Amino acid sequence: MTDGQVIKRxxxxxxxxxxxxxxxxxxxxxxxxxxxNDPKSSARLNVEFRxxxxxxxxxxxxxxxxxxxxxxxxxxxxxxxxxxxxDRDACREYVATAIAVSGEAGRAGSxxxxxxxxxxxxxxxxxxxxxxxxxxxxxxxxxxxxLVIGGVLSEAEFWATRKKLLDENASRKSxxxxxxxxxxFHVKPSSDGQSNKVTFNLTPEIIHxxxxxxxxxxxxxxxxxxxxxxxxxxxxxxxxxEYLHSTKNVVVAAAEAAEDDELAVFLKQDxxxxxxxxxxxxxxxxxxxxxxxxxxxxxxxxxxxxxxxxSKDVTDSPYELYRRSLLQELNRHAAxxxxxxxxxVELGDTRSVAEALARSKQDDLTDEVSDGNINQERLDRxxxxxxxxxxxxxxxxxxxxxxxxxxxxYFDSQQANAIKSLGDTLxxxxxxxxxxxxxxxxxxxxxxxxxxxxxxLNDSIVKPEVALKVLNGLTQSISSTKxxxxxxxxxxxxxxxxxxxxxxxxxxxxxxxxxxxxFWSSYPITTTHLFTKVSRLKDAMSQIYPKLQEIKESVQxxxxxxVSLLVQPMLQALDAAFAHYDADIQKRSAKSGERPxxxx
Amino acid sequence: MTTVPSKLYADDVSLLMxxxxxxxxxxxxxxxxxxFSNFLSHVLPFLNSILLLNQLNQxxxxxxxxxxxxxxxxxxxxxxxxxxxxxxxxxxxxxTRDEELSQQNSIEGVWSSLLSGSxxxxxxxIQKVFRSGPxxxxxxxxxxxxxPDGPGQYVAIMNSIFSAQRSxxxxxxxVIGSQHSAFLQQASYITGGVYLKPQQLEGLxxxxxxxxxxxxxxxxxxxxxxxxxxxxxxxCFCHKNTIDMGYICSVCLSIFCKHHKKCSTxxxxxxxxxxxxxxxxxxxxxxxxx
Ligand SMILES: [Zn+2]
Ligand SMILES: [Zn+2]
Numbered sequence: 001m002t003d004g005q006v007i008k009r010x011x012x013x014x015x016x017x018x019x020x021x022x023x024x025x026x027x028x029x030x031x032x033x034x035x036x037n038d039p040k041s042s043a044r045l046n047v048e049f050r051x052x053x054x055x056x057x058x059x060x061x062x063x064x065x066x067x068x069x070x071x072x073x074x075x076x077x078x079x080x081x082x083x084x085x086x087d088r089d090a091c092r093e094y095v096a097t098a099i100a101v102s103g104e105a106g107r108a109g110s111x112x113x114x115x116x117x118x119x120x121x122x123x124x125x126x127x128x129x130x131x132x133x134x135x136x137x138x139x140x141x142x143x144x145x146x147l148v149i150g151g152v153l154s155e156a157e158f159w160a161t162r163k164k165l166l167d168e169n170a171s172r173k174s175x176x177x178x179x180x181x182x183x184x185f186h187v188k189p190s191s192d193g194q195s196n197k198v199t200f201n202l203t204p205e206i207i208h209x210x211x212x213x214x215x216x217x218x219x220x221x222x223x224x225x226x227x228x229x230x231x232x233x234x235x236x237x238x239x240x241x242e243y244l245h246s247t248k249n250v251v252v253a254a255a256e257a258a259e260d261d262e263l264a265v266f267l268k269q270d271x272x273x274x275x276x277x278x279x280x281x282x283x284x285x286x287x288x289x290x291x292x293x294x295x296x297x298x299x300x301x302x303x304x305x306x307x308x309x310x311s312k313d314v315t316d317s318p319y320e321l322y323r324r325s326l327l328q329e330l331n332r333h334a335a336x337x338x339x340x341x342x343x344x345v346e347l348g349d350t351r352s353v354a355e356a357l358a359r360s361k362q363d364d365l366t367d368e369v370s371d372g373n374i375n376q377e378r379l380d381r382x383x384x385x386x387x388x389x390x391x392x393x394x395x396x397x398x399x400x401x402x403x404x405x406x407x408x409x410y411f412d413s414q415q416a417n418a419i420k421s422l423g424d425t426l427x428x429x430x431x432x433x434x435x436x437x438x439x440x441x442x443x444x445x446x447x448x449x450x451x452x453x454x455x456x457l458n459d460s461i462v463k464p465e466v467a468l469k470v471l472n473g474l475t476q477s478i479s480s481t482k483x484x485x486x487x488x489x490x491x492x493x494x495x496x497x498x499x500x501x502x503x504x505x506x507x508x509x510x511x512x513x514x515x516x517x518x519f520w521s522s523y524p525i526t527t528t529h530l531f532t533k534v535s536r537l538k539d540a541m542s543q544i545y546p547k548l549q550e551i552k553e554s555v556q557x558x559x560x561x562x563v564s565l566l567v568q569p570m571l572q573a574l575d576a577a578f579a580h581y582d583a584d585i586q587k588r589s590a591k592s593g594e595r596p597x598x599x600x
Numbered sequence: 601m602t603t604v605p606s607k608l609y610a611d612d613v614s615l616l617m618x619x620x621x622x623x624x625x626x627x628x629x630x631x632x633x634x635x636f637s638n639f640l641s642h643v644l645p646f647l648n649s650i651l652l653l654n655q656l657n658q659x660x661x662x663x664x665x666x667x668x669x670x671x672x673x674x675x676x677x678x679x680x681x682x683x684x685x686x687x688x689x690x691x692x693x694x695x696t697r698d699e700e701l702s703q704q705n706s707i708e709g710v711w712s713s714l715l716s717g718s719x720x721x722x723x724x725x726i727q728k729v730f731r732s733g734p735x736x737x738x739x740x741x742x743x744x745x746x747x748p749d750g751p752g753q754y755v756a757i758m759n760s761i762f763s764a765q766r767s768x769x770x771x772x773x774x775v776i777g778s779q780h781s782a783f784l785q786q787a788s789y790i791t792g793g794v795y796l797k798p799q800q801l802e803g804l805x806x807x808x809x810x811x812x813x814x815x816x817x818x819x820x821x822x823x824x825x826x827x828x829x830x831x832x833x834x835x836c837f838c839h840k841n842t843i844d845m846g847y848i849c850s851v852c853l854s855i856f857c858k859h860h861k862k863c864s865t866x867x868x869x870x871x872x873x874x875x876x877x878x879x880x881x882x883x884x885x886x887x888x889x890x
Contacts, residue, residue: 411751441624448636
């Protein structure tokens, strides 16, 4: 980027339609000046870039003005028209950098921390993405508030360790490539109504689309231009053909085609497109019977069954060649639009567009296997798709069946502990093992059933004193479980802490992790920035240290031991960081101290 | 089914699936203290009282036998005002059929009943009820069980438990044997049911009506017996030692206290841990919570 200045001839305009004041536009790093050619004119400008919020410009095109529009903070704008687009672009690029630089300077002034890791130029979208991430994750927001707004880390440092988070969010909305226009009749002939002249308007965009939709025209262009005719002659001929088509006069078209071979190319049906279509049909799912539903639509009727012009629809075989159906064009157009922009070529150069398109089609062709293979593949596909499941032999799956040698192992692995916790021992189970005769056992069971069948239910189901005992026992055990709960080894210690203490502990743990991550990643210290960063981090960490102590002291004495067990690893991690910090400082001071000592 | 307008189903209408242990070997061992007829004389009044609690309550009884299981009572199929005693006839038939399936003349060692089968049948019945429409009684399962756990049924029973958990069907357990049941303890713990081992079996009816009669809606207002806590820590398959950390076979979930070349349960060959770091990350924590 040029860092000097830019001076270009330009007209300063109050609005786009205004002719404007001719003069000279000069841009320096901080501001831009406009000096009108007429010294008496009042349209003099001297504006700081600091005030410029953004810039807009017109797209390059043959009949467009080369405009640059600078919008300022207060809502005003300055419009300049340049003689050429290259002049405009030079100014545009200069403005873009100038705005970025002055914007950054403005921000840096308001920010206290002097982070040499220069704050990236954040786009609005990027900023929004970060804000959204913070809004979605309250923990992240807490950390951000504490560390970034608290001045321990810079915005860039904070996000640098979360690049993935940002990337993932970014990839969600990939940059969309602009597709082709989907309106069909953009090449409309326009007549001025006075002369017999008919005008066609062709832009690079339209040419691209013509080439994509009509491979024969593309091929003709490559064949004829420039060896046989100029590009202009080519398009004139093409336009003539389009005009003939638009009149729907098949007879005239045939007559003209007979006289002009090149024109005939445009008028005749597109063989290349037709063969491409045939190739596509071959790739259609072979089990799809396209003939079967032919009656459902109007494809067999010319022009989609709409009689556009009944008188001319008589099929005259010599002219059939020159007839184009609306449906064909519509389908072809739809296919091309849906395919999207297949090539990545600047649209300006017609020839290179044509060549690129031809190449991409060629690639498609070579991708395909030869015709013989296609047929074999079709047959394979048919047999594969027409397969009836129940007639097939079971397919050998690529997975080995799970074979568990003895499922009892799973039980043994758990039972011991489960029973132990209820105060039982496995010894009891062993006692129950005994030898029994099957018939005897079943017989006695049946006896009990018939016993109750004949005697019926007792009048009092339970003796009152037994019932009372049961009730008392149940009540006692229920009320005692309340006190037992604390002894449950599977309850987390955290769950029994007061809510505030629990939240605080969790939050401190998160902050410590974040700070330690930044701390250790700053070593070895190679720049002064890292040096100050590390000392900032150390200060932040040493502030947490006493807070952990406070939590330990604030909880009830029953929990104190548990909490100190929880806090212990946090303190250890911090101690390790402090020790490393101190050792590093000592090494540094020893190094820097050596020299003066040596000199003294 | 009784033709009751379905809109009358409120949240206090219960479908109680009762699984009763009819393992003849179990009842033979306890016949000196608590006979099967004693047991039935407590259970039948309990079933009747459930039916009396709410006109729309439904009780289904499944017999958990030694060789088979079967439905022996369904209050929705019974004649109006017929009491639960009517199940006795079906029960007799069931016991005879169960005996016919026996292949040995005598039994040695541990004899467990087919709890996995009756749990599955109960869950199938409940699924049928769930699919009968948006309005249905609130189902729960009550296991009246005494036989020792059958380790061979582990996988099937755990699957039933998880299936019950998924469809939020609590499994209540009332253990009438002399020893605790690890299966039922887990079943009740995982599904949020009540696990109880009555100390005085002669007061069984009192236990049943005090602890297991309340419908699910009422339970939220009641203090029911709570588990003291289930120790789900696993022991390794190789030494049966209780461990907090260990290796788990990623194919069959077997647990080992140290690295093996091959899984002893399913035969999968384990990759060699390359470095210390890698082996540390291979080491998975066995979580003790469900
Ligand atoms: Zn082991
Ligand atoms: Zn395994």
